[in-house]
Amino acid sequence: MRVMAQMSMIMNLDKCIGCHTCSVTCKQAWTNRSGVEYVWFNNVETRPGVGYPRGYEDQDKWGGGWVRTKRGRIKLRSGGRLAKLARIFSNPNLPGIHDYYEPWTYDYDMLINAPRTAQTPVARPKSLLTGEDMKISWSANWDDDLGGSLETMQQDPILAKMSEEVKAEFEKAFMFYLPRICEHCLNPSCVASCPSGAMYKRAEDGIVLVDQDQCRGWRMCVSGCPYKKVYFNHRTGKAEKCTFCYPRIEVGLPTVCSETCVGRLRYLGIVLYDADRVAEAASVEDDTALLQAQRDIILDPNDPAVIEAARAGDIPEDWIEAAQRSPIWKLMQYEVALPLHPEYRTMPMVWYIPPLSPVVDVVTGSGNDGEDARTLFAAIDKLRIPIGYLAELFTAGDVAPVDAALRRLAAMRSYMRGINLDDERDERIANAVGMSGAEIEEMYRLLAIAKYEERYVIPSAHTEQAHALEEMACSLDFEGGPGMGGAGPFGSSSGQSVPVAVENFHMLQNRQTADRPSSPGRVNLLNWDGNGTPDGLFPPSTMGDVRPTGKRKDDKDKG
Amino acid sequence: MTALQIVLWVAVPYAAIAVFIVGHIWRYRYDKFGWTTRSSQTYENRLLRWGSPMFHIGILMVIAGHVVGLLIPREWLYAIGITEGIYHLGATGLGSFAAALTLAGLAILVYRRRTVGPVFLATTVMDKVMYVFLAVTLGFGTLATVFYQLLGPGFHYRETISPWIRSILIFQPDVALMAEVPLLFQLHVLSAFALFALWPFTRLVHVFSAPVGYLFRPYIVYRSRDAVRGARKPRRGWDPVQQPNPQRLHGL
Ligand code: HEM
Ligand code: SF4
Ligand code: SF4
Numbered sequence: 001m002r003v004m005a006q007m008s009m010i011m012n013l014d015k016c017i018g019c020h021t022c023s024v025t026c027k028q029a030w031t032n033r034s035g036v037e038y039v040w041f042n043n044v045e046t047r048p049g050v051g052y053p054r055g056y057e058d059q060d061k062w063g064g065g066w067v068r069t070k071r072g073r074i075k076l077r078s079g080g081r082l083a084k085l086a087r088i089f090s091n092p093n094l095p096g097i098h099d100y101y102e103p104w105t106y107d108y109d110m111l112i113n114a115p116r117t118a119q120t121p122v123a124r125p126k127s128l129l130t131g132e133d134m135k136i137s138w139s140a141n142w143d144d145d146l147g148g149s150l151e152t153m154q155q156d157p158i159l160a161k162m163s164e165e166v167k168a169e170f171e172k173a174f175m176f177y178l179p180r181i182c183e184h185c186l187n188p189s190c191v192a193s194c195p196s197g198a199m200y201k202r203a204e205d206g207i208v209l210v211d212q213d214q215c216r217g218w219r220m221c222v223s224g225c226p227y228k229k230v231y232f233n234h235r236t237g238k239a240e241k242c243t244f245c246y247p248r249i250e251v252g253l254p255t256v257c258s259e260t261c262v263g264r265l266r267y268l269g270i271v272l273y274d275a276d277r278v279a280e281a282a283s284v285e286d287d288t289a290l291l292q293a294q295r296d297i298i299l300d301p302n303d304p305a306v307i308e309a310a311r312a313g314d315i316p317e318d319w320i321e322a323a324q325r326s327p328i329w330k331l332m333q334y335e336v337a338l339p340l341h342p343e344y345r346t347m348p349m350v351w352y353i354p355p356l357s358p359v360v361d362v363v364t365g366s367g368n369d370g371e372d373a374r375t376l377f378a379a380i381d382k383l384r385i386p387i388g389y390l391a392e393l394f395t396a397g398d399v400a401p402v403d404a405a406l407r408r409l410a411a412m413r414s415y416m417r418g419i420n421l422d423d424e425r426d427e428r429i430a431n432a433v434g435m436s437g438a439e440i441e442e443m444y445r446l447l448a449i450a451k452y453e454e455r456y457v458i459p460s461a462h463t464e465q466a467h468a469l470e471e472m473a474c475s476l477d478f479e480g481g482p483g484m485g486g487a488g489p490f491g492s493s494s495g496q497s498v499p500v501a502v503e504n505f506h507m508l509q510n511r512q513t514a515d516r517p518s519s520p521g522r523v524n525l526l527n528w529d530g531n532g533t534p535d536g537l538f539p540p541s542t543m544g545d546v547r548p549t550g551k552r553k554d555d556k557d558k559g
Numbered sequence: 560m561t562a563l564q565i566v567l568w569v570a571v572p573y574a575a576i577a578v579f580i581v582g583h584i585w586r587y588r589y590d591k592f593g594w595t596t597r598s599s600q601t602y603e604n605r606l607l608r609w610g611s612p613m614f615h616i617g618i619l620m621v622i623a624g625h626v627v628g629l630l631i632p633r634e635w636l637y638a639i640g641i642t643e644g645i646y647h648l649g650a651t652g653l654g655s656f657a658a659a660l661t662l663a664g665l666a667i668l669v670y671r672r673r674t675v676g677p678v679f680l681a682t683t684v685m686d687k688v689m690y691v692f693l694a695v696t697l698g699f700g701t702l703a704t705v706f707y708q709l710l711g712p713g714f715h716y717r718e719t720i721s722p723w724i725r726s727i728l729i730f731q732p733d734v735a736l737m738a739e740v741p742l743l744f745q746l747h748v749l750s751a752f753a754l755f756a757l758w759p760f761t762r763l764v765h766v767f768s769a770p771v772g773y774l775f776r777p778y779i780v781y782r783s784r785d786a787v788r789g790a791r792k793p794r795r796g797w798d799p800v801q802q803p804n805p806q807r808l809h810g811l
Pocket of ligand 1: 088089090217218596597598599600607611615618619622668669672763765766769770
């Protein structure tokens with residue numbers, strides 16, 4: 001047994017209202033630069049729907065993740081090492097930018113600078129790839145709230161697996177939101193696909209990162225990830241991905257997407273797992289057995305043998321304690337959380353509590369009591385369509401675990417109603433789903449009350465290791481140096497690397513001027529964060545050019 | 560031996576080699592982040608799917624051919640039974656095929672760079688300069704082969720250019736060897752050295768990162784946070800904060 005710690009997340013889908021705040025704040029924090037305009041480390045897709053990038057779940061087309069060979073081992077679906085190198089000059093599985101969407105801005109300045117005409121001036125969309133006018137016909141979220149989905153729905157790879165009758169029925173049946181980030185997998189196929197070894201899983205907390213200095217732009221990780229959560233920065237020529245906000249996690253803060261989630265539906269914590277058994281668990285024969293296999297390699301942090309082994313593996317004492325308090329471990333214990341697409345065999349570590357709301361909606365919609373345990377149980381048994389769909393997402397098609405999770409959520413609903421209305425604790429409801437009333441109340445506390453300190457149990461990185469934190473190794477001697485975004489001598493962002501904090505600082509400043517404006521000398525308002533007055537925001541001043549904030553290009557010339 | 564000859568066949572090659580070596584070291588230290596293929600496949604794949612493999616397979620064959628033709632003395636090849644005749648057949652046959660493949664690939668790539676909007680916009684000045692020198696070098700090389708080896712009587716570069724390049728590499732330059740070489744070959748050599756001098760400052764640096772190590776490493780890479788740090792050494796006087804050593808405190 002080799003115990004390792006993994007930082008993980010669980011999202012409670014019932015609470016997601018599809019507001020995209022997580023996506024927007026993540027974008028502001030990490031991908032508000034040119035080259036990654038089209039990149040959403042966090043995206044929220046409406047299901048049923050095609051997702052982002054379009055139809056990414058169709059692995060016959062994209063070749064992501066692992067498959068089991070006849071000999072019972074796993075291999076990369078798009079081919080092993082030799083096959084990867086043979087196809088390195090042009091990667092046949094790489095999504096083009098149009099599979100995500102063509103990024104654009106608007107020529108806003110036309111609104112105020114257009115010559116006087118009979119018509120009201122409009123801000124036309126301009127492609128950020130070519131600078132030309134473009135027709136916006138797709139985006140990261142085109143079928144939001146099932147918008148226009150009658151046209152695109154048939155491209156949903158999950159629906160495609162289900163029967164015709166289901167396809168015809170779905171629209172009446174249900175809809176929910178699925179926020180997605182990188183899964184920080186235990187068996188990451190992106191890492192396995194990287195020819196230069198630039199991608200790695202951090203030994204301390206399992207966060208999967210790209211070493212920007214070692215990435216050589218072979219772009220195999222992009223196609224290797226079945227969730228399409230590694231992106232190619234088309235300006236710098238390097239791969240980028242969700243960082244699990246490691247600079248925040250290292251100091252004990254939740255990720256940006258979790259912290260800003262208005263529904264407070266994200267849980268963060270560490271789990272301990274047996275690294276020696278990952279490959280074995282990922283190669284079990286049946287796709288539907290993968291969920292149990294993954295549950296099995298996650299270790300009980302209260303088991304003395306596990307604690308012993310964790311100590312032997314240099315896991316600090318407070319990390320072990322954090323694993324014991326971890327909301328992730330608890331929710332996995334209640335068996336209400338399920339991984340996304342376990343059949344990709346990457347052992348994903350961002351799990352989901354499936355939504356009960358489609359069921360409740362149907363029950364209440366038909367005039368019945370949506371909080372009555374027996375009605376709900378009956379509805380779960382009867383509503384095969386949403387359950388089947390959820391099973392395709394979370395359990396490789398096996399409805400039993402989804403059923404079980406939903407029944408527990410339903411039981412919690414009516415058990416707690418009993419307490420609230422009749423002040424009665426009906427143990428029978430709890431027992432019907434194999435729990436005790438006390439357990440249900442605990443689960444309720446975690447899921448419904450969801451206190452900040454209970455949602456996020458993040459042990460900070462260690463003080464004795466503090467000097468090693470990437471953020472602490474910086475000094476501010478980078479001013480004016482190369483590598484600060486914008487174009488270096490060898491293309492975008494070439495030059496020496498800078499620590500993230502310094503880089504971000506300069507990025508903020510640079511971004512206001514560096515993006516290609518919709519027309520020369522104008523600022524791209526979409527990328528302006530509201531601070532400072534970058535060049536081009538206002539017409540040239542006639543009053544001399546003293547500005548309190550915002551660095552002007554010509555400052556430099558004046559020395 | 561004129562002054563011009565010494566400049567062309569001693570000074571220029573050594574200068575180019577020096578720039579090549581020092582340039583790569585400098586670029587690697589200064590610009591690890593810019594060391595990439597700068598792939599443009601996300602923009603366009605229809606042309607690249609043909610152009611890039613054709614060009615790369617062609618150029619790798621060409622490079623292999625040059626190693627055999629230039630660096631390996633022909634006596635060694637004789638020793639393992641590769642006679643002049645066999646060599647000539649192989650070199651001209653395979654060489655022409657490789658050249659055709661490379662040039663066709665290059666043509667597709669350059670056409671693509673120019674005509675596909677996003678690719679053109681992402682093309683840097685160094686890309687353009689690189690393509691000019693690459694095309695010129697390949698062009699002279701192909702012309703020389705066509706005129707002398709295919710159509711002409713055959714020029715024995717293994718008696719002149721090859722020993723000369725080896726004499727450069729062992730620091731005993733023999734200028735006289737290059738004096739009588741036909742102009743096309745001379746231009747091919749000179750443009751190649753110009754390309755070498757440009758090499759470290761272009762995207763061609765990606766050649767030195769060819770990921771052979773991938774064949775031998777385990778699939779999943781783990782790294783410790785500690786090992787990750789220090790992409791860049793802190794300046795003197797900016798040493799990172801260290802935890803005080805309690806042992807030393809007690810010793811006071
Ligand atoms: C040794 C193994 C090599 C590998 C694995 C390799 C790989 C690559 C890759 C992945 C690209 C990016 C293609 C794309 O997606 O846009 C590329 C581009 C390029 N490579 Fe190589 N390369 C190698 C050797 C060479 C050599 C020897 C040369 C020439 C002397 C060369 C010249 C180029 C050029 C000019 C491009 C730019 C193509 C374009 O987009 O216009 N490569 N290479
Ligand atoms: S989800 Fe994340 S860790 Fe898993 S394969 Fe994709 S990028 Fe890698
Ligand atoms: S963890 Fe951080 S980087 Fe990843 S999706 Fe959330 S906000 Fe973005």
